Amino acid sequence: DGGITQSPKYLFRKEGQNVTLSCEQNLNHDAMYWYRQDPGQGLRLIYYSQIVNDFQKGDIAEGYSVSREKKESFPLTVTSAQKNPTAFYLCASSKQGRLTTNEKLFFGSGTQLSVL
Amino acid sequence: RKEVEQDPGPFNVPEGATVAFNCTYSNSASQSFFWYRQDCRKEPKLLMSVYSSGNEDGRFTAQLNRASQYISLLIRDSKLSDSATYLCVVISPGTYKYIFGTGTRLKVLA
Numbered sequence: 001d002g003g004i005t006q007s008p009k010y011l012f013r014k015e016g017q018n019v020t021l022s023c024e025q026n027l028n029h030d031a032m033y034w035y036r037q038d039p040g041q042g043l044r045l046i047y048y049s050q051i052v053n054d055f056q057k058g059d060i061a062e063g064y065s066v067s068r069e070k071k072e073s074f075p076l077t078v079t080s081a082q083k084n085p086t087a088f089y090l091c092a093s094s095k096q097g098r099l100t101t102n103e104k105l106f107f108g109s110g111t112q113l114s115v116l
Numbered sequence: 117r118k119e120v121e122q123d124p125g126p127f128n129v130p131e132g133a134t135v136a137f138n139c140t141y142s143n144s145a146s147q148s149f150f151w152y153r154q155d156c157r158k159e160p161k162l163l164m165s166v167y168s169s170g171n172e173d174g175r176f177t178a179q180l181n182r183a184s185q186y187i188s189l190l191i192r193d194s195k196l197s198d199s200a201t202y203l204c205v206v207i208s209p210g211t212y213k214y215i216f217g218t219g220t221r222l223k224v225l226a
Contacts, residue, residue, distance in 0.1 A: 033214075035216075040124065040218065041218055042120070042203070042216040042217055042218040042219065043160070043203075043214075043216040044216075045213060045214075048213070058213070088157065090159055090160070103148070103207070104150070104162055104165070105150075105162070105205075105214055106162075107159035107160055107161070108159060109158065109159050110157070110158070110159050112157070
C-alpha cells in the first residue's frame with residue numbers, strides 16, 4: 001500500500017535534547033511538508049520541500065531543522081532551541097511541488113512529542 | 117484578520133439532523149478549497165474538494181460563495197460516526213502553501 005509513514009507515534013524529549021521525527025513516503029510525491037498542531041489550533045507549517053535537496057522555512061521554523069536528501073524521506077529535527085516543543089507533528093506530501101488547483105495533501109499518522 | 121476562519125463549535129446535533137458549517141477566507145484570489153476531517157489525535161483526511169459550481173458526495177455537500185468569500189459544508193442525516201473536527205483548507209495563491217482553519221468540532225448525539 002502506498003502512503004506516508006511517520007515514526008515514532010509517541011516521543012519524549014528531555015531538556016536540552018535534540019530529537020528527530022521520521023517521515024517516509026512511497027507515493028512518489030515531489031513535495032513534502034511538516035506541520036505542527038497544538039490543541040484548539042489549526043495546523044501551522046514548519047518546513048516544506050518542493051523537490052529533493054531543497055527546502056524552505058514555513059511560518060514557524062525557529063528551533064527546527066530538516067533535510068531532503070532522498071525523495072522518499074523528510075526527517076524533522078526538533079532542536080533544544082525550540083522551547084515549547086510539545087505538540088502533535090504531522091508530515092504530509094503532495095504530488096507536485098508547485099500547488100496547482102485542487103492539488104491534494106496526504107498526511108502521515110502523526111507523532112505526539114512531549115517534554116519530560 | 118486570519119486568512120481562514122472557522123467557528124470552533126462544538127456543534128452538538130442529534131442523529132439524523134442536518135448540520136452546516138461555514139468557513140471564511142480573506143484572500144479573494146484563492147482558487148482551491150478543501151474540507152478535511154480529523155478525528156481526535158489522528159491525521160486529517162480529505163473529505164472533499166470544493167468546486168465553484170458546488171459538489172455533492174453522498175450525504176455531504178460543499179459549496180463556494182466567491183462574492184462573500186466563504187465555503188460551506190452541509191451534512192445530511194448525521195451519523196454518530198460523523199463526530200469529528202472538520203478543517204477548512206485553502207491553497208494560498210502564489211505561495212504554494214495550504215492554509216488551515218482551526219476546525220469546527222461536530223458531535224452527533226444518539
